[in-house]
Amino acid sequence: MEKTGKSELLVAALENGTVIDHIPSDKVFDVVNLLGLTNIDTPITIGSNLSSRKMGSKGIIKIADRYFSEEECSKLSVIAPNIVLNIIRDYEVVEKKRIAMPDQVRGIVKCGNPKCITNHEPMQTVFDVVDKENGTLRCRYCNKDIHKGEIKLL
Amino acid sequence: MDQTGRSLISLEGLDREDILWLLGHAAKFEASPNSKILDGKIVATLFFEPSTRTRLSFETAVNRLGGRVIGFSDAATTSSSKGETLKDTIMMVSNYADLIIMRHYLEGAARYASEVSPVPIINAGDGANQHPSQTMLDLYSMLKTQGRLDDLHIHLVGDLKYGRTVHSMLTAMRFFNPTFHFISPDELKMPEEYKEYCRNNGIKFEEHTRFDEETIADADILYMTRVQRERFTDLMEYERVKDMFILKNDMLRSAKENLKILHPLPRVNEIAQDVDANPHAYYFQQAKNGLYVREALICNALNLLK
């Protein structure tokens, strides 16, 4: 996280909770959906198109009084592997969590193969992460690979 | 063996010993193809996509072993044409049958069926994805004619881009130190991901765009596939290459004595009629081998092999 500029002010304003930083601007609402933030009743601040030295433009989401499990965090890896979660307690960043690609992705991503059974049956998709570095997923059903950048959420 | 009970969805989960063990049982069925081992068993053949050849082979296998067959040969005659889910069809049929053999036009259909079904599933083809019994009968034909699977020179000819049988052969042969020759028109070359697979698994291969007497002179197995017009984006290219990947009898003059020609059938024109009488031709016997291999796969799925 940058030490200067507005983003620091946004973090400083939170007493307890999570600040999700370094979200690509076009993925902010994907993060909202994946974490189910529309169903949370604590204060949430969403910032998008903020200037970032590293990324050019980025998004930040602040969620008061809410922390996320490893499982919830790992969901985010399929859309934005460089996201950082700042854990805030008593106005201090007590932990910076980088997210790890899981071994398997269930029910988040849509298979890109129109002839795949998962696109025709009411069923959960399952992908094995075959290349964590490059973010390549392989559909457990049709065996087709999805590369980073081609990933579409359900 | 496969993770999902005794289902056979792909050959991925089989190791060298599994493959040789199943082929050994196929040989026993060839020695005595008729028995009562399936007496009292009901096997469902669910062909959501028609494939007369494969269905007849499986159903003959069940009948020769004393089992009974229920099922359908075309999705148009079933409730799935009325919008029933695959899961519901499988659950319904599994009330009646001890084993389900299914072919489906959607990729991954058999894997999904095996996850929801209380009875084992044999995949008889799921779209462009897997067709394990075809690969097993190809392997059986190679073993039977060559006396071994190890160290063979296998020449794959024709459509190597879309041909699912050639792709699963690469996977299944990784335990047997093969040397592959990929012979195809440029547009239908072996995809990079499969060549990468070969490199990662130490499988030797060479690529050729010419199909002639010389290219096949050191082959033990010549595996022919169809070059289909609809696979080409450039029809000029199709017109140019369509006659270049046809096997003619005079191309076999320098062939090794043990060479056998395989083809998954049906053939269109990629093997000239005059090759049929050549002792190297093996594709009709190959299809017959499918019966013994399927007898073994069915009995294995029902846990009847020792």
Ligand SMILES: [Zn+2]
């Ligand atoms: Zn798929």
